[in-house]
Amino acid sequence: MPARRDNGPVTAILLVEDDPSARVGLELALTRLGHSVTARATGEEALQTIRSRRPELVVLDIMLPRMDGLEVCRRVRQSDELPIILLTARGDDIDVIMGLEAGADDYVVKPVEPRVLDARIRAVLRRAENQPLERSVYGDLVVDRAALRVTRGGADVHLTPTELRLLLELIRHPGKALSRQQLLRDVWEHDYLGDSRLVDACIQRVRAKVEPDPAAPVLIQTVRGFGYRFSPP
């Protein structure tokens, strides 16, 4: 029986990785870090498992045979806010950008240290904390912090945990410009200088869901070369 570090509650994670050794290695390491890991080798199997097992989070390799990770990510996002962390072996810019556009919450570059991956997983899963438990109304947008529910014009807005955290973080400082590095730290819990494109991609997704006209955003404004600002109407 392998020793297991105690890192809080057990998380159900789906690991999708086609390379057998990497799959075994990551599965073992994540299990020892306190997660309950289901490993799959292809995108098709992954989609099936997501439907049948309802994991809490997916660690998804981009380079998969046949259906690649980006496609899996897109299909999941059509109906689901399941958090997704991409695993990329190329570190190519285009891979990362496409993955973030497809709706991934975060990404790590192989070879990743299990501890780093674990920290990212926990950060993505962490629910928004330290929020005043109240309901705020911004035009037709209603943010209910107690229920962690956002509606627009009465209809539910489906946000991934990361998107919700980002939105709440911006709302917590109305009218104040927050730098991208600051957001990376507070929302993604990156412990040092991170990739600001994560923030940009996530902002785009949040805008698409909460802005009346995402092409001309008014709620979440860009502060060029710096970051973003929430401007209540």
Added chain:
Amino acid sequence: MTGSAPRRRRGLFSLRLRLVGALTVMALVSTLLASGIGYVLFHRALLQQAQDTALEQVRQVLTHQVPPVLVNPALDPGSVPQQPLEELALELRRRTQGQALVLVEDTVRVSSGLRLEDVPGELRELSETGIGCQRVVLSGQPWLVVGARVHVADPDGGTRQSPLRVFVFVSLSSQEEQISRLQTSLAQAGGCALVAAVVVGILLAGSVLRPVRALRDAAHRLGEGDLTARIEERGGDELADLARTFNRSATALQGGVEELRRLESQARRFAADVSHELRTPLTSLTALSDVLEDEARQMRPDAGTAARVVVAEVRRLRRLVEDLLEISRLDAGVSVLHLDEIAVGEALLECVHSRGWAGRVEVRAAPGLRASVDPRRFDVILSNLVGNALRHGVPPVTVTARLDELRAPAVLEVQVRDRGPGIPPEKLPDIFERFVKADSSRSGGGGSGLGLSIAHANAVLHGGTLTVHNDGGAVFTLVLPQPAKENR
């Protein structure tokens, strides 16, 4: 014309000017020569004719129409009758359409307004014995003066001189007028020839310069990177030859560049493939070495040692692969800068703390100092510089950051200083080369030998510089230009 082509107008202009100039000078010289010769010949012929005519007319009159009473040898010169003298003068004037002067011995007996002084002395002398003529100008008018002694035929067949002399003034105004008309015509013709020469010169220059200009434009485009630039090869002259040579060279260049680009993209693909192929096995190695590290304490001592060595080597291998991939991406030119504003002091502290260097590195940066950098690359540069200082220098290592806003553009300057012996002077010039180590005896000291090259390449990617000098230890200075501040 292509307005974008920066060129010195003078160069082309002077070629055109030279062509036009040469043709003009040629036309001028030939016109002057031809009209000059024509003028001289015509002038001479015209005067000769006038002279011959006048001489012949005077001779005719003197031979056939001198009243015999005037040349009677028995007559005393003083008593020569006036009437026949007047008739002779009249006859001379009628025949020559000129003026006449009749002398007996040296006395002027008949004159039509002209004086003996108007006759040049030379002619006066000549007319003592024979007949002669000379051109003179009297009050602005050209005249031909004919002077002759009247001879009398002797009954024995010879001749003898009589005391009579005549001078005839024939006006040359009409000849002069003809000559001046000729001059005008010649000048007009010359002018026409000159204009024609200039026009032909310009046309010729154009026809020569058009291909030259096309060549220049094509060469310019080629220089700007348009490798498909070609020019028309028309005709078989030297310019067409030049065009053919240019086109051949351009084709060769295009081929060479295309080959180079193909190789470059191949290298890029290779770097990406290698990256993937190396990282996948490293993923399982990294994950599993984490497990091994945890378990090493519970293993038998030799297995534990083996596990620890494997873990350490996997870490080193990872580092080496990361560095190699980084440098190959920098080489392939696929690295992209993602600028973001960071809090410099915090970033430096995080860089140092996250690597466990906290106790050995002092960070000095003004609180609130912010700069625009690529955060990941900034971290790569600083971690390499500090890591290098810790490995090869002597603590304390200090990192000093400041914003130099006096420079335009403003720059972020970061200095990493150690208190060691510094870098040997002979190693200074190529300290940023790959696998160059300042201290070869410690080559196994944990660095990949690529760290400083990577730091340098990343600084350059920022449009900045990374330099080193010795000042009580090695001092690395990173300078990163800052974009102009925007208001917010």
